[in-house]
Each structure stands twice: as structure tokens, then as C-alpha cells.
Amino acid sequence: MTDASTTSQPRRRVGRPTTRILTREGITDAALAIVRSKGYDSLTIASLAKHLHVSPSAMYNHARSKQDIMRWVQDRLMASIDTGELRAIRDAVAAGDEGPHPWRHALLAWVVNYRDLMARHTPLVRAIATMPVTGAPETLDMYEVVAGALVDVGWPRERVLPLVVALESFVYGSAYDVSAPDDIFDTAGFEEAAPTLTSVLLERADDAHSYTTTGVGREAFELGAMAIVDSFAAAAGKDSPDAGAWPADIDASAPKPARGRRR
Amino acid sequence: MTDASTTSQPRRRVGRPTTRILTREGITDAALAIVRSKGYDSLTIASLAKHLHVSPSAMYNHARSKQDIMRWVQDRLMASIDTGELRAIRDAVAAGDEGPHPWRHALLAWVVNYRDLMARHTPLVRAIATMPVTGAPETLDMYEVVAGALVDVGWPRERVLPLVVALESFVYGSAYDVSAPDDIFDTAGFEEAAPTLTSVLLERADDAHSYTTTGVGREAFELGAMAIVDSFAAAAGKDSPDAGAWPADIDASAPKPARGRRR
DNA sequence: ACCTGAACACCGTTCAAGT
DNA sequence: ACCTGAACACCGTTCAAGT
Numbered sequence: 001m002t003d004a005s006t007t008s009q010p011r012r013r014v015g016r017p018t019t020r021i022l023t024r025e026g027i028t029d030a031a032l033a034i035v036r037s038k039g040y041d042s043l044t045i046a047s048l049a050k051h052l053h054v055s056p057s058a059m060y061n062h063a064r065s066k067q068d069i070m071r072w073v074q075d076r077l078m079a080s081i082d083t084g085e086l087r088a089i090r091d092a093v094a095a096g097d098e099g100p101h102p103w104r105h106a107l108l109a110w111v112v113n114y115r116d117l118m119a120r121h122t123p124l125v126r127a128i129a130t131m132p133v134t135g136a137p138e139t140l141d142m143y144e145v146v147a148g149a150l151v152d153v154g155w156p157r158e159r160v161l162p163l164v165v166a167l168e169s170f171v172y173g174s175a176y177d178v179s180a181p182d183d184i185f186d187t188a189g190f191e192e193a194a195p196t197l198t199s200v201l202l203e204r205a206d207d208a209h210s211y212t213t214t215g216v217g218r219e220a221f222e223l224g225a226m227a228i229v230d231s232f233a234a235a236a237g238k239d240s241p242d243a244g245a246w247p248a249d250i251d252a253s254a255p256k257p258a259r260g261r262r263r
Numbered sequence: 264m265t266d267a268s269t270t271s272q273p274r275r276r277v278g279r280p281t282t283r284i285l286t287r288e289g290i291t292d293a294a295l296a297i298v299r300s301k302g303y304d305s306l307t308i309a310s311l312a313k314h315l316h317v318s319p320s321a322m323y324n325h326a327r328s329k330q331d332i333m334r335w336v337q338d339r340l341m342a343s344i345d346t347g348e349l350r351a352i353r354d355a356v357a358a359g360d361e362g363p364h365p366w367r368h369a370l371l372a373w374v375v376n377y378r379d380l381m382a383r384h385t386p387l388v389r390a391i392a393t394m395p396v397t398g399a400p401e402t403l404d405m406y407e408v409v410a411g412a413l414v415d416v417g418w419p420r421e422r423v424l425p426l427v428v429a430l431e432s433f434v435y436g437s438a439y440d441v442s443a444p445d446d447i448f449d450t451a452g453f454e455e456a457a458p459t460l461t462s463v464l465l466e467r468a469d470d471a472h473s474y475t476t477t478g479v480g481r482e483a484f485e486l487g488a489m490a491i492v493d494s495f496a497a498a499a500g501k502d503s504p505d506a507g508a509w510p511a512d513i514d515a516s517a518p519k520p521a522r523g524r525r526r
Numbered sequence: 527a528c529c530t531g532a533a534c535a536c537c538g539t540t541c542a543a544g545t
Numbered sequence: 546a547c548c549t550g551a552a553c554a555c556c557g558t559t560c561a562a563g564t
Contacts, residue, residue, distance in 0.1 A: 015549075017547070020547070020548095021548075022548090044536085056539090057550075060540080122393075126386075126439060148460075158466060161448075161463055161477070162486060166433075166484070169440050170429075170433045172435065172436035172439060173434065173437075176389060177428060189397070190397070199420075200410055201424065203421060216428055223425060227490045228490045228491065276529090277564075278562085281564095284528085285528085317529075317530085320531075320558080320559080321530075323559080329556095
């Protein structure tokens with residue numbers, strides 16, 4: 001935390017300051033503060049510099065490019081994903097507990113939490129999905145926990161990564177679905193060009209202009225996530241007794257949209 | 264097709280030209296030509312104008328913003344997705360053919376084609392995933408074909424949209440996976456921070472630095488897509504005889520990367 | 527209606543000068 | 546080593562002037 005962002009200060013004079021002002025942590029904090037309050041469009045080198053009370057060029061003493069800073073933000077976000085249940089399973093196995101371990105519940109809880117975070121940071125989804133784990137220690141740690149829990153629980157080793165990758169792909173796409181505008185399926189004016197689409201949509205909600213109220217997104221996510229987990233489990237000979245049912249204590253409804261400007 | 268992009272021409276003088284130079288179709292053609300040859304980073308109003316031999320400000324007589332042009336490109340891309348097998352099923356049903364209809368094969372073929380296209384246009388995936396169908400006639404048409412084929416084939420009407428949305432979410436995320444760099448899972452230097460991840464990766468390929476050669480991405484996509492289709496089918500009472508097996512004649516390997524600069 | 531050309535606000539980034 | 550301040554190339558967009 002940098003305390004530079006508290007109140008307005010007298011202009012600093014040129015030359016190296018006596019104490020360093022910027023740090024990677026402080027820059028990352030500032031970036032996330034700007035994103036949360038004003039959205040990704042407002043996250044510029046200039047806005048960052050202003051927030052930290054330095055000149056824009058000062059940023060380049062710590063980051064080689066804006067991309068660097070984005071990577072710090074990404075890794076920080078990954079660290080905030082809740083892998084608690086998966087870690088608890090790993091701990092239990094390490095302590096000799098023979099189970100049964102609630103791996104299905106833990107996987108679905110992780111996936112919901114992951115999707116909700118990504119939905120609030122859609123401008124970063126593409127970068128996160130295609131960012132190498134090298135140099136992203138928190139990201140690497142998340143994968144290690146998930147893969148480790150699956151191995152600990154007796155998952156066939158060669159099927160661990162395909163499951164993780166399939167679930168993640170589904171999470172990224174679902175994050176977009178959550179953040180889509182409510183009128184994404186509004187067929188107004190095109191009823192005769194798309195009669196089937198219009199009717200199956202209308203049957204799901206009184207107000208077909210509101211995608212959210214149709215419940216389609218939520219159902220797609222719950223059934224899709226369970227489909228992947230349970231099908232991979234069946235193929236791995238790891239059938240779960242409650243396959244097919246969504247855990248009652250996991251809320252998969254769409255999270256509140258981000259407070260900043262969307263886009 | 265505008266023929267403006269053929270050879271260098273003398274400078275046009277100010278004032279309205281005798282024949283209109285720009286059209287929505289010509290601008291869309293030019294945009295796709297630039298994207299294909301030089302990538303999305305090079306697609307700017309200035310490069311577009313240069314390609315079309317007009318001044319940048321001329322673009323604004325046809326588009327209100329660059330976003331407008333991006334939407335034209337998006338819709339054009341959606342029109343190029345192969346829905347042939349799904350249309351054939353609709354035609355057969357309309358002609359009184361009682362089947363059985365190869366809906367599983369048609370769905371998987373569509374999904375592979377969709378993913379391959381999106382993988383070549385990842386900078387547009389987020390926009391496409393969150394773009395309202397209103398004003399995107401080709402996009403709307405694709406949804407109508409998919410939803411229509413499912414209804415025609417006897418799919419429970421209320422389950423049509425959740426399946427389409429779940430499949431699409433998976434497609435978007437998988438497109439990113441395909442376009443990810445080959446070293447995305449390279450754990451070099453972090454072997455002890457992520458021992459399980461490192462070992463399950465090494466077991467899949469001699470060269471763990473090459474994600475492509477591990478086959479993880481392909482397996483994740485095939486198993487994931489089948490999981491969604493077959494699980495939804497089972498829930499809908501529409502079990503397919505070949506559930507669980509990937510159709511031998513559909514190639515789900517990663518397509519060649521785009522020729523332009525990757526981001 | 528539809529083009530040119532000048533101008534604007536903003537973007538990320540570089541670099542010399544200062545301590 | 547780490548800041549300021551001036552400068553640069555480029556971005557999307559606006560608008561007056563011209564036919």
C-alpha cells in the first residue's frame with residue numbers, strides 16, 4: 001500500500017527523491033483501485049501516475065510496459081480465487097484421511113468463484129487465458145492446487161490436465177455470458193427471420209428482453225459445469241454419488257456487474 | 264469488393280467525388296484483408312483509409328465509429344461459420360424425413376468449425392460473445408439454424424437455449440486455448456513450487472515446453488464438447504447411440520495460427 | 527451526400543536533465 | 546537508482562470547406 005494516494009501534495013521537484021515512491025505492489029494496488037472505481041477504459045499510464053502522484057514517465061522505472069502492469073494485476077487476481085475446499089482435501093489426504101473426499105463439490109465451488117471473478121474482469125480474460133504460467137506464480141499455484149487435489153483423490157494422472165483445461169475454457173466463456181448485456185438475445189424486429197429462437201426464448205420468460213430473467217445463463221452454466229466434471233469422472237471411473245445435481249449450497253446466479261464503466 | 268485497393272492512384276481533389284467510393288461491404292472487405300495479412304493491431308482507421316485510398320475522415324461518412332466497423336466484421340465472420348449439417352437436418356425434417364437424424368454429428372461439426380474461426384480472431388471473441396443479436400442478422404441466423412434443428416429433432420424446447428449457450432461458452436474459451444502460446448504451461452524454474460503440475464505435464468509429452476504436442480488441448484476440447492452435448496442429451500431423454508466417442512471424420516486438432524502479428 | 531485536410535484530445539513510450 | 550518534464554509517433558474523432 002502506498003500512502004501517496006491519500007491527499008493532494010505539493011509538487012515534487014525534479015531529481016531522485018530521498019525515498020522511493022513506487023513499488024510493484026503499490027502500482028498493482030492503484031491499478032485495481034482505478035479498475036474498481038472507473039473501469040478498465042480508465043486504466044491508463046496517466047491515470048495510474050496521477051493516482052500515485054508521480055509523472056507518467058516515472059512508471060517506466062518499474063515496469064517495462066503497460067503490459068507488465070497488466071500482468072501484475074492478472075496474477076493478483078488469480079491469487080484471490082478461492083481454492084479453499086480443494087486445499088482442504090489436499091490437507092486431509094496428506095494427514096492420512098482416506099475419505100471419501102468431496103472433490104465434486106470442491107471443483108464446482110472453485111469453478112463458480114473463478115467465473116464470478118473473471119466476469120468482473122472481462123477485459124483481462126483473453127490475456128489471462130493465453131498468459132504463460134511462467135512468471136505468474138499465483139496462477140501457477142492455483143493450477144498446482146487443482147491438479148494436486150485431483151491426483152490426491154485418485155484421479156487418473158493423464159486425465160488431470162484435460163479436465164482442468166476443459167473446465168477453464170468453460171469458465172472463460174461463461175464469464176462473458178454473465179457480463180453480456182441483458183438484451184443479448186433480443187430478437188425484436190426479427191421475429192420472422194428467427195421464429196424458433198424467438199419462441200423458445202419467450203417460453204422461458206415473460207420479459208424476453210431480459211436475458212437474466214430467463215434463467216438460461218444460469219442453467220447453461222450449472223448443467224455445463226456438471227456435464228464436464230461428471231463426464232470426465234465417469235470416464236475416469238470416479239463416479240460421484242450425486243452426479244447430475246447442483247450442490248444446494250453453491251450460488252451460481254450471476255454476480256453483480258462491476259461498478260466501473262462496462263466495455 | 265472495392266477496386267480501390269488495386270494500384271496507386273493520383274491524389275483525389277477535395278469535394279464530393281462523382282461516384283461514391285466507400286460502401287459497408289468494401290470497408291468490411293478491407294478490414295478483413297488487413298486483419299488477415301497484418302493482424303488486428305494493424306487494423307486502424309488510418310490503415311483502413313490507406314487501403315481504400317481515402318482520407319481517414321472519409322470513413323465517418325459511413326460508420327459512426329470504429330466499433331461500427333468491428334461489428335460489420337463480426338457479423339461477416341459469423342456468416343462464414345459452417346452450419347451445413349444442421350441445415351441439412353432441418354431440410355430433411357421439413358421434407359417429412361423421419362430420421363434418425365445425425366444431430367450429434369452436426370452439433371460437433373458446427374462446434375469445431377466455430378472454435379477454429381474464433382481461434383483465428385481472438386481479439387474479437389469478447390465482443391462477439393457479448394454482442395446483442397439485434398442488428399447482427401447473420402449471427403441471429405446462425406442461432407436460428409442451431410435452435411431450429413434441435414427443436415426439429417425433438418429436443419425439449421426449454422432445454423434448447425441452455426445447450427446452445429453452454430456450447431458457445433465452451434467454444435469461446437477453447438478458442439483462447441487454441442491460440443495460447445506453446446509454452447503456456449511451461450513450469451521451468453518452478454518445478455518445486457508446482458511438482459504435481461510439472462509431473463502430470465511431463466508424462467504427457469517428451470517436450471513439456473510444447474503444449475501442442477501434449478495433446479491436452481485437443482483432448483480437453485473433444486471430451487468437453489462431448490460431455491456437454493451428451494449430458495444435455497441424456498437429461499433430455501435424447502440419448503445418442505454413439506455418445507462418448509468422437510466422430511472419426513471431424514478433425515479437432517488445433518488449426519494453423521493466424522498469419523498476422525499475434526498480440 | 528460524400529469527399530479532403532486541418533485540428534483536437536489522448537494514448538503509450540523515450541530520453542535528457544536533475545539529485 | 547529514480548524522479549520530472551519535454552517530446553514523439555500514433556490513435557480515434559470532429560468539423561469546416563469543397564463539389
